[in-house]
Amino acid sequence: MPRNPRIEYGGAVYHVMSRGNRQEEIFRDDTDRELFLQTLTEVCAKTGxxxxxYVLMDNHYHILLETPEPNLVFGMKWFQGTYTQRFNARNRVLESLPRGAPEKKALVWYILSKTTVSNDWLSQYLFCGHPSNIPLCINAVKDKKSKVLNRLVAKLLKCEG
Structure with a gap:
């Protein structure tokens, strides 16, 4: 059965998630995580x-991202391929890491539920500019013009308050 067509449009917000083959680790140490974030920074520069x-678990990751242009498929292909090549070169591995195409959903809460996990690789641990129990992603998007994000933020702030 063929895959469903990808939903891509400018200004879309996606939850992107991918696991390692056979649930294997895609991050063996903090250097791998830093390499992943460096590669993520590069794809952001390429795609806007x-x-x-984001949250980085040992065998998978979750990212909540916004695409100003309809370029999710192009960006994910470059991102996963590039990270896999770099991981393999560093760790002397000869196979692909994330299995198949990453799961994508247009706007979800799921990644925010992962902020309760005891994990040092959550984006919420970045400095927000002021003390806050609100995850970084909320502080980062609350002034954006995206109606969808503003509704999400309002709901989350209501839950947090």
Whole structure:
């Protein structure tokens, strides 16, 4: 059965998630995580993506991102391929890391639920500019013009308050 067509449009917000093959680790240490974030920074520069939140687990990741242009498929192909090549070169591995195409959903809460996980690689641990119990992704997007994000932020702030 063929895959459903990808939903891509400018200004879309996506939850992107991908696991390692056979649930294997895609991050063996903090250097791998830093390499992943460096590669994520590069794909953002290439595509114009805006990252609102992320969490890096040992065998998978979640990213909440916004695409100003309809370029999610192009960007994910470059991002996953490039990170896999770099990981393999560093760790002397000869296979692909994330299995298949990453799961993508247009706007979800799921990544924000991961902020309760005890994990040092959550985007919410970045400095927000002021003390806050609100995850970084909310502080980062609350002034944006995206109606969808503003509704999400309002709901989350209501839950947090």
């Amino acid at each position: 993506w805006v990252i609102h939140a």
